Structure formats: C-alpha cells, structure tokens
Amino acid sequence: METEHHITFIETLFPFVGMVFLIAAGVVFLTQQFRKNLYREQLKQEALRNQHRLELLRSGILIQEQERKRIAQDMHDDLGAVLSISRMHLLQAERKYGHMDEQLVADLQNVRQLTESSIENMRRISHELMPPQLELFGIIQTLEAVCEQLNNTGKIRSIFYANDDIHAFMKDELIDLTLYRVCMELINNTIKHAEATELRITITGSEKEVTIHYVDNGKGLPAESIGKGAGLKNIRNRLLFLEGDILLGTGQEGFHATVNLPLQSIKAELET
DSSP: OHHHHHHHHHHHHHHHHHHHHHHHHHHHHHHHHHHHHHHHHHHHHHHHHHHHHHHHHHHHHHHHHHHHHHHHHHIIIIIHHHHHHHHHHHHHHHHHHTTTOHHHHHHHHHHHHHHHHHHHHHHHHHHHHSOHHHHHHOHHHHHHHHHHHHHHHTSSEEEEEEOGGGGGTOOOHHHHHHHHHHHHHHHHHIIIIIOOSEEEEEEEEOSSEEEEEEEEOSOOOOGGGTTOSHHHHHHHHHHHTTTOEEEEEEETTEEEEEEEEEHHHHHHHHHO
C-alpha cells in the first residue's frame, strides 16, 4: 500500500513540477526579452540623441557660414563703398587745395592713406570671412592662392600639392568650406605659435574620400595640449557632422595633421 501511495504521490507531483518548470522558463524568457527590448530602446534613444546633436551641430555650422557670408558681403558692399567714396573725395580735395596750403594737403594725404589702409584691411577681413575665389574657383585654387600669398611675405615657405584628378571629386560647396576652414586654422596655428619656416599641404582624393596631410617644421605642440585649443576643437566639430576625423601629432620635425572626409557618406547625407 505504501508503494502504491508513493507512486500516486509522484504521479501527482510530476505535472506540478513540470508546470513550475514551464512557468520558470517562461519568466526567464520574458525577462530576457524585456532586457533585449529595453537595450534596443536604449540604443534607439541614444542614436536619436546623437542624431539630434549632429543636426544641431550641422545647423550651427551652416548658420555660422551664412552669417559669415552676410557680414563679408555687407562689409564689401556697404563699408567698402563708403570708404572708396571717402578716398575719392580726399583725392579731389588734394587736387583742389594743393596749391593753397601745403600743411592742409599733408593732412589730407595722411587721412587718405589711413582710408586706403582701412580699405585693404576691410578687404582682407572680408576675404577671410568668405573668400570670393572659393565660390568661383573651388578649394584647390583658393589654397594655392593662400600659399602664394604666404610665400610673398618672405617669412614662411609654403608648399601645396593636389593630385591632378582631385577636381572631379571636389564639387560640393560645404566640403570646400569645411576643408578651407580646417586648412586656414592649421595655417594660423603655424604662423602664430610654431615659429616655423616651412609648411606643406597635400590633398589627395578619390570617389570614396579626400585626405589632407599638413605638416610644418616648427617647434610643435606639447603632447598635453594637442587638440585642446578652441580652434582645433572647432575643426573637430566641423568634421564631426560630415563623419570626418583629424589626427594630430608633434615631434622633432614639427607639427603634423591628417584630415579624412568620407565623400560617399557626405553625398548621401546632403541628398537626404
């Protein structure tokens, strides 16, 4: 009787154990699914936040460039015109009163020279804000002109090279602007801080990407300060929303930087 009772108890307990096992397995499965869904949702939210940050960055850079262009145009059209008219009146006054008072003529000449200096400074600042040749001729000819101007100063030797077919890939204004700002920031750092006598800029490109190699023979940067300046942070921000990157380094031969822009992803981004 005890054996039959024991068997009956086991037969009764077995379905219950099976049910508990199924319930436990279901709880484990649902918990894993919940964690997976939660993880997917966290990834989705993080991707949305990153996309939002990139959109804000993109909008900020585009607004900045539009404002630069507006200021440059206003300076050229309004301030430039006023200064040119003032110079013309000063020249007329010199001719009109030149035979009457030598001191007056000297004073007029001084004012005219200050006006001409202001015109030159205005043009320089306007071109730095938005170089007209960049829109007319593109990044390659613009950087060639910049290097030629540096060579004309006699203070630093500038060497520029771009592969012959680079023009076939450099057809977007935003890419040109980004590369121009990056190169000008690197050049300004060399002029202001490096005490260099030579710099070299090399641009190579293909349908997939464009690469800039920049190097100077200056004193370089302390390892702890590489990439921490406001200008270099601005470069990184400009490259970030175009999915580009910059590698900075310094050594016995000076400062060097390598910039990469993936053209295909940029074109896809611009078309959306």
